[in-house]
Amino acid sequence: MWSLVILTVLQAGCLLEAELAEVTGECGPRDLTPECCLKQHPGQWERCTGSSEMVEVTGRSTSLGMKALATGMAVATVAMKPQINSAERRGVELAADLLAKVEKAITKCVRQADQYVNDYHFNGKSPDREICEQIKVGEKTTWAAYLGLFKHEQAWPCLREALNKLIPPDRYRLYPRFQFNEKKGQWEYMDENTVSQIVSAQGWKGLTGTIEPDIILLDKNGVIVRVYDLKFPCPETNSAYWSRYTKGRWMDQSQGDLYFHALQVKPILVSPRQGIIRED
Template identity: 65%
Template sequence: MHPIAKSVPLRLLVLLSMLLAGCLAESEPVEVAGKCGPRDLTPECCLKQNPGQWEQCTGSTEMVETAKTAHSVATRVVAAGVTATVALQPRINSAEHRGAELAVDLLLRVDKAIAQCVRRAEREVNDYHFDGRSPSRELCQQLKVGEQTTWAAYLGLFKHEQAWPCLRKALDELLPKKNYLLHPRFRHDGQTGKWEFLDEQAVKKIVSEQGWKGLTGSIEPDIVILDEKGFIVHVYDLKFPCPETNVATWTRYKNETWKDWSQGDLYKTALGVTPKLVSPREGVVPETK
């Protein structure tokens, strides 16, 4: 069995089921074709209707065993993006207080490591699906997964998931104080007019009380790096264009909350830091606007 076949599909099925159910509140850059109807028996729709019933929905006992041993899969789903707990809680820059950026040499190493992990994820997933070839423009637009999701959306999720372990290992080595977060979630507080970090417990509370729609309008950058006081100093977002010849660009939101906002502009406004795009072909590209 291909090595990534053991580590990724379980979480990928979870994310796809969330996508089809409308649960990826900030991830509206992902396009979904069609709806999950009551007669649709694809694994994603089955999991939506029967949470946790891996064997029933996939026919795979291996997935059941993987689910029992996989580290924090349930937390990954419920938290919808919050990974490990860090000692420092993210603090957003203001006119009065700004964080201290990483030293230039360290930042260069961090940028290089992130780009390498993104390229590795691209290569490994293409190896797994296409024997090392890149998907064509036509294939990217075709529907995958029970005619519910395009190949572009499917591969984008798959490659993100494949990148996390590499990123965690690289950043742990470069940032020994672990002052970073992978896919943290932030929400705008309408009463105070400020953005706030939603930790795992806050996300769980919102979802339990309001459902996944309670997270609509929140944002989820892929990587956030903090300084020693917890201020956000660097923000990265991973893009896996399909086909790979496409230029990586910021998506424009379609939901009413941030309609027509550029993802990069919103991240900059919300977090007070100019975000960087990362793609396999272009590496780390700073936002120039």
């Protein structure tokens, strides 16, 4: 477990990087991991989140999957390598009743994470539009982006525990990363060692152009059969949607379209209010 230190809870308004650097102390029982990391390493937003400035699509794509690596936590290695769906190796879907249980568990964890973080920061209330649009850290990290990061973080332990009760650990991945192999002209799964080596040698910028859905489900042969991405709209009355990349190689492409093109499985959105969102 990461070393923990507490971050002062603000009920409203903004917290600037300069203020982060002044806060020290030890964690309490309700602390959130990235916030505690920021307390232990004041001002080191990139180290604790994987991004110097979190942006809705491009920022999270380089942050959430790197939580463990950002603080030196060992990442468990699973033997079966995810295989991208194709006509040659079409994946076998989970049984309908099992899939229903899995998706119910995912939705439950998403809703619990959403409620916990709102309780933590806003005494049980959901932030309104004005707060969501306020800058929380740095020059462009809004409360909406900041809360989204921590809600994802809060969901991971719940998801792992819930999914382990329903399917074998090698039949799913949380925040897997994929890159496009220029020589082969195809997308490939990046194992944790490869990601770690790239970050060590090139920093977080070395992962530019890679993608990282939140959850994938695999069949018994390791073929990807389901892809899920968690969204935490702020304010909660907003509908979850696929954002578009605002820079880089995939600029102007929809995140959902890119996931589909890369993994050959139609991705599914999950949000606290809407649950599993199936699009036609």
